[in-house]
Amino acid sequence: MSAWAALTLRTRLAVAYVIATSLVLCAFAIFVAVFVHERLHAEITHRLDQEVEIAERSLRMDSSGRLVWHAPHGAHEAYLPLRNVSWLDIHRPDGTLIYRAPESDMAGTAAAVPSFEKERTSGIFSITTSGGVQYRILQRDIEIAGQRAISRAAISEGKAERQLDTLYWVIGLGLPLAMLLSGFGGYLMAGRALAPMSRITAQARAINAERLDARLPVANRHDELGELTVTFNDLFFRLQRSFEELKRCTADASHELRTPLTIIRSVGEVGLGRHHNEAGYREVIGAMLEEADRLTLLIDSLLALTRVEGLQYPLNAKSVDLGVLADDVATQFGVLAEEKGQTLTVERTEPVSVTGDSGLLHQVIVNILDNAIKYTQPGGRVRLRVDHTDSEAILEIADNGPGIAPENHKKVFERFYRVDVSRSRTVKGFGLGLAIARRVVEIHGGRIEVSSACQTGSVFRVVLPLAVSPNQRDANRG
């Protein structure tokens, strides 16, 4: 990784900010410098131009046909004192002077006025005199009634240069200062913007398996950080839920595993405790084997659940007729209902095909039907109904048993949940059947619901996506 990546986000933001600000400031400074420079030169040229034009108006032709300075009211009256230019002179093409201003105090500055060069072409140019003064000079050709003359006007560039120098100093000193300030400001601003981040980091560090209920602070739920925090909190919530479910499941499983072991142990202790005849020992061993059997069943059920929990889709998917499956299950388990004097009926009219693992779907019907028979009173009624809508296959298992209170409708599908704890030893089962059923239905892309009211019975409804039946396929093709 580069050194850039090693910097903190805050520093990187500040540096980026400084670079951006500096680029803008530099561009602006260059623009200002060029603009002011150009403006100053344009101003000088404009002033020279004006001055020369005014001076030219005082030129007249004398009797011999030469251009002379005409001052009707005295030497300099026609031409105003030099306010705008340093000096001004007018020569004839042969180099003789017509007029020069200032005249009286030329003593001091005469040496500073560069001598007239006949060869120089007209225009605007800069000259540095021997005295070290830099002049901006405008030289122009004049023609009055066929007579030529050349005028020159000059402005010392010293003042303009000083102005420019000041500007350059301001820019040269101000720019680094501005960059420094923007860097400082950028660093502060980035710090402010990222402050919630440090809080989130500190808080997230404190969240672990033991403290999953903690949540990150949400400063502003509308900005990006807030969104991130809300997403994280959501994730923590889901983690917490599955973690708690897992914990509860482990605790329940341990409890269920422990009970048969305790019985085996105590039966064994009783068997050892006193002398029995052969039948007595058989009894003891039998009781222990029964509990061992119960353990095996529980572990089988847990394995079955784990297996279907790991599945994402049914592996042995084939076309399965739910009606036939319901008939099979009813035939197999009808004796249980019969024993309790319950009537078990199967209602189905036409084939209802779904795609899935027939073994797993069989298990679903068995698990729900077994519950229905188990919890419905003797002489009750259990009804299996297979039907379909346009796109869904429906399997309903209804009974007129004690029903399930609405608050428990969701819980019955949880692992190890049993509505009536007091019956848990007298009525066989571990509370895993419906959990397995739900998972199997889910991996088949369906859902399982229960609707029930106390005292009127329960209806378990399995809804699965309908497979395209051969008839329909033929119809579509035809």
Next chain:
Amino acid sequence: MLEYLLLHQDRAVSREMLARDIWREVRRATPLDNVIDVHMARLRKKVDGAAGHKLIHTLRGVGFMLSEVAP
């Protein structure tokens, strides 16, 4: 089931064996055990009925046995 018991005369037959060989069910579930128990109870009623000498014996924790002598 009677045939199966006769074939395995004097030997213990577990519910697991019955589930596998008669119901062709490898997965064992509590409901199937109950079904087997119901069928066994009915068979016992038919075979032994009111007879004083029982032929079908329940072996606790193991299963069932068809035998002339009690285990």
